[in-house]
Amino acid sequence: MVSPGPSHPVPVEGAGGRGRTSVRPVQGPPKLEVRDLWLGYGSRTVLRQVSLSVRENEILGIIGPANGGKTSFLRALNRMNELTPGMWVRGQILLDGEDISRLPNVYSLRRRIGVVFPLPVGLPLSIYDNVALAPRLAGIRSKAKLDEIVERCLVRAALWDEVKDRLHALGSLLSGGQQQRLTIARALSQDPELLLLDEFSIAVDPVTTMRIEDVLKELKREITIVLVTNLVQQARRLADRTAFFLNGEVVEIGETEALFQGKVEDPRTLEYLEGKFG
Amino acid sequence: MFEATPLNRRNARVELVVKLLFLLMTVVLVLPVLTILSILLVKGTPALSWEFLTTMPEKGMTAGGILPPLLGTVWLVAGSVVATVPLGVAAAIYLSEYAPDNWFTRIINLAIVNLAGVPSIVHALFGLGAFVLFFGFGTSILAASLTLGVMNLPVVIVATREALQSVPRAFREACWSLGATRWQTIREVVLPNSFSGILTGVILTVSRAAGETAPIMFTGAVFYSPFLPQGIFDETMAMALHLFVIATQVPGVPEAVPFAVALVLITMVLAMNALAIALRVHLRGKKKW
Numbered sequence: 262m263v264s265p266g267p268s269h270p271v272p273v274e275g276a277g278g279r280g281r282t283s284v285r286p287v288q289g290p291p292k293l294e295v296r297d298l299w300l301g302y303g304s305r306t307v308l309r310q311v312s313l314s315v316r317e318n319e320i321l322g323i324i325g326p327a328n329g330g331k332t333s334f335l336r337a338l339n340r341m342n343e344l345t346p347g348m349w350v351r352g353q354i355l356l357d358g359e360d361i362s363r364l365p366n367v368y369s370l371r372r373r374i375g376v377v378f379p380l381p382v383g384l385p386l387s388i389y390d391n392v393a394l395a396p397r398l399a400g401i402r403s404k405a406k407l408d409e410i411v412e413r414c415l416v417r418a419a420l421w422d423e424v425k426d427r428l429h430a431l432g433s434l435l436s437g438g439q440q441q442r443l444t445i446a447r448a449l450s451q452d453p454e455l456l457l458l459d460e461f462s463i464a465v466d467p468v469t470t471m472r473i474e475d476v477l478k479e480l481k482r483e484i485t486i487v488l489v490t491n492l493v494q495q496a497r498r499l500a501d502r503t504a505f506f507l508n509g510e511v512v513e514i515g516e517t518e519a520l521f522q523g524k525v526e527d528p529r530t531l532e533y534l535e536g537k538f539g
Numbered sequence: 540m541f542e543a544t545p546l547n548r549r550n551a552r553v554e555l556v557v558k559l560l561f562l563l564m565t566v567v568l569v570l571p572v573l574t575i576l577s578i579l580l581v582k583g584t585p586a587l588s589w590e591f592l593t594t595m596p597e598k599g600m601t602a603g604g605i606l607p608p609l610l611g612t613v614w615l616v617a618g619s620v621v622a623t624v625p626l627g628v629a630a631a632i633y634l635s636e637y638a639p640d641n642w643f644t645r646i647i648n649l650a651i652v653n654l655a656g657v658p659s660i661v662h663a664l665f666g667l668g669a670f671v672l673f674f675g676f677g678t679s680i681l682a683a684s685l686t687l688g689v690m691n692l693p694v695v696i697v698a699t700r701e702a703l704q705s706v707p708r709a710f711r712e713a714c715w716s717l718g719a720t721r722w723q724t725i726r727e728v729v730l731p732n733s734f735s736g737i738l739t740g741v742i743l744t745v746s747r748a749a750g751e752t753a754p755i756m757f758t759g760a761v762f763y764s765p766f767l768p769q770g771i772f773d774e775t776m777a778m779a780l781h782l783f784v785i786a787t788q789v790p791g792v793p794e795a796v797p798f799a800v801a802l803v804l805i806t807m808v809l810a811m812n813a814l815a816i817a818l819r820v821h822l823r824g825k826k827k828w
Binding site for chain 1: 639709710712713715716717718719720723727731732
C-alpha cells in the first residue's frame with residue numbers, strides 16, 4: 262500500500278460540484294479521486310466529465326434515475342471495464358493518489374476493493390467457501406487462518422448467528438437477504454479499503470436492509486464506502502455526502518444533509534430529492 | 540357466474556383434441572425404437588452367450604464369437620475420446636471464456652458448425668489422407684481413433700460451450716471482483732458447475748464413435764482379423780463394420796448371429812446413454828442455484 266501522496270494537502274471538495282463549501286472539518290486527502298472521467302460502450306457515451314472525490318472513511322452516496330451511468334461508474338473503479346466487451350474508460354481514477362490504470366497488477370487492485378451487486382450473488386459453493394474464496398486465491402492455506410477470516414467476516418456482515426451451524430451448506434440456497442449479507446462478507450474477506458455497493462437493497466426485505474445499513478455504518482469506521490442507491494432516503498440515512506447522477510453527468514455533489522435541507526446548486530437535484538421525477 | 544360459456548366449452552374440446560394429438564405423435568415416435576429393440580431381442584437372444592462375447596470367430600465368421608470386434612470397438616472409442624476431449628474442452632473454454640468477439644472468433648465458430656455438417660464418409664477420406672498416408676500411421680487403431688475424434692470434435696466443443704455458458708455471468712463477475720484471474724474463475728466456479736453438461740457431451744460422442752462405420756472403414760477397421768490388436772498401430776475389427784460384413788458379405792452365417800451382434804452394439808450404446816442420463820440426474824440433484 263502506498264501512503265497518501267503529499268499532492269493533496271486539502272480535500273478536493275467535489276471537484277465537479279461547483280464549489281460548494283464544506284460544513285465538515287477539513288480531513289485528510291481523498292481516498293479516491295476521479296478526474297474528468299468519461300466512459301461508454303462502443304460508440305455510446307454513458308458518463309461525461311465526471312470529477313469527484315471520496316474521503317477516507319466516508320460513505321459517498323450516488324443517487325439518480327436509472328440509466329444515469331451509476332453502475333458503469335462503479336465498474337470503472339475496479340477496472341471491471343476491461344472484462345466488459347466494448348466498454349471504454351477515459352480520464353483518471355486515483356486510489357490513494359495512484360492512478361489505477363497504471364497499476365501493473367489489476368488483481369491486487371481488485372483485492373483492495375470489495376463489490377456488492379444489486380442481485381445477491383451467492384456463488385454455488387458452501388457458505389464457508391464463498392467467504393474463504395478470496396483469501397484462498399490470495400494464497401492463504403492455513404485452516405485456522407481461514408476459519409478466523411470466515412467467522413470475522415460473517416460476524417461483520419451480521420450473518421454469523423444465522424449460519425454458524427451450517428457453514429458447509431450451499432451459499433446459493435440461502436434466502437435473498439442472507440445471500441446479500443453473504444456477498445458483503447465475501448467482499449470483506451479480502452480486507453478491502455474501499456467497498457462499492459450497487460443498489461444492494463433491490464432484492465432484500467426491509468428488515469434485512471436495515472440490518473445491512475447498520476453494518477455499513479459500523480464498517481465506515483474502517484473503510485471507505487461508495488453506495489449507489491435508488492432509494493433517496495437510504496442515501497439520506499447513510500451517506501455523508503451525496504452525488505446526483507443524471508443522464509451521464511454529475512449534476513451535483515454535496516453534504517447529504519445540506520442537500521436534503523434544500524441547499525442545492527441545481528434545481529434538478531431538489532426536484533429529484535423531492536420525488537418529482539426519477 | 541362460474542358457468543361455462545359456449546366459448547369455454549369449445550376451448551376445452553380443442554384443448555383435449557390438441558393434447559391427444561401430441562400424445563399420439565409422441566407414441567408414434569417411440570414405436571420404431573420399441574420395434575427395433577424387440578426384434579433384436581427376439582431374434583438375437585438365442586445366439587447370445589458368454590462364449591459368443593469372449594471367443595474368436597471361426598469358420599470364416601460363420602461360427603464362433605465376436606471378441607475381436609468387441610474389443611476393437613472399445614479400443615477405437617477409448618482412443619477417440621482421449622483424442623477429442625482435451626482438445627475439444629480446451630477449445631470450448633477458449634471460445635466461451637477468452638475469445639473476443641471479432642472476425643477471427645466468428646470464423647472459428649463457422650468452421651465448427653461446418654465441421655459438424657461434414658458427412659462421415661468425407662471424414663473417412665480425410666482420415667485416410669491425413670492420418671493413414673500423410674502422417675504414416677497406416678491403417679491402424681490410431682488413425683481410426685483420430686478420424687473418429689475429428690468427427691466428434693464439434694460435438695464436444697458445442698456441448699462444452701453450451702455447458703460453460705449456462706453458468707451465469709454474475710458468478711464470473713463476482714469472482715473477478717475478488718481479484719481472481721480468468722483461469723482461477725474458470726477453475727473455481729465455471730468448470731465445477733458445467734461438469735455435468737460437459738460429461739453428457741463426451742458420452743454422446745462415445746455412442747456416436749461406437750456406432751459409426753464409414754470413418755473407420757478406410758482408416759483402421761478390417762473385414763476380418765485372426766488376431767487381437769496388440770497396440771495402437773495394429774488394425775482391428777469393429778462391431779459396426781463386423782455387423783455390416785456378416786449381414787451382407789459372408790454367406791452361411793446363421794440368421795441369429797447378425798441380430799445378436801446388433802443387440803450387443805445397441806446395448807453398448809444405450810448403456811452409455813443411460814450412464815449419461817444417470818450422471819445428469821445425479822448432478823442435477825446437487826444443482827447449486
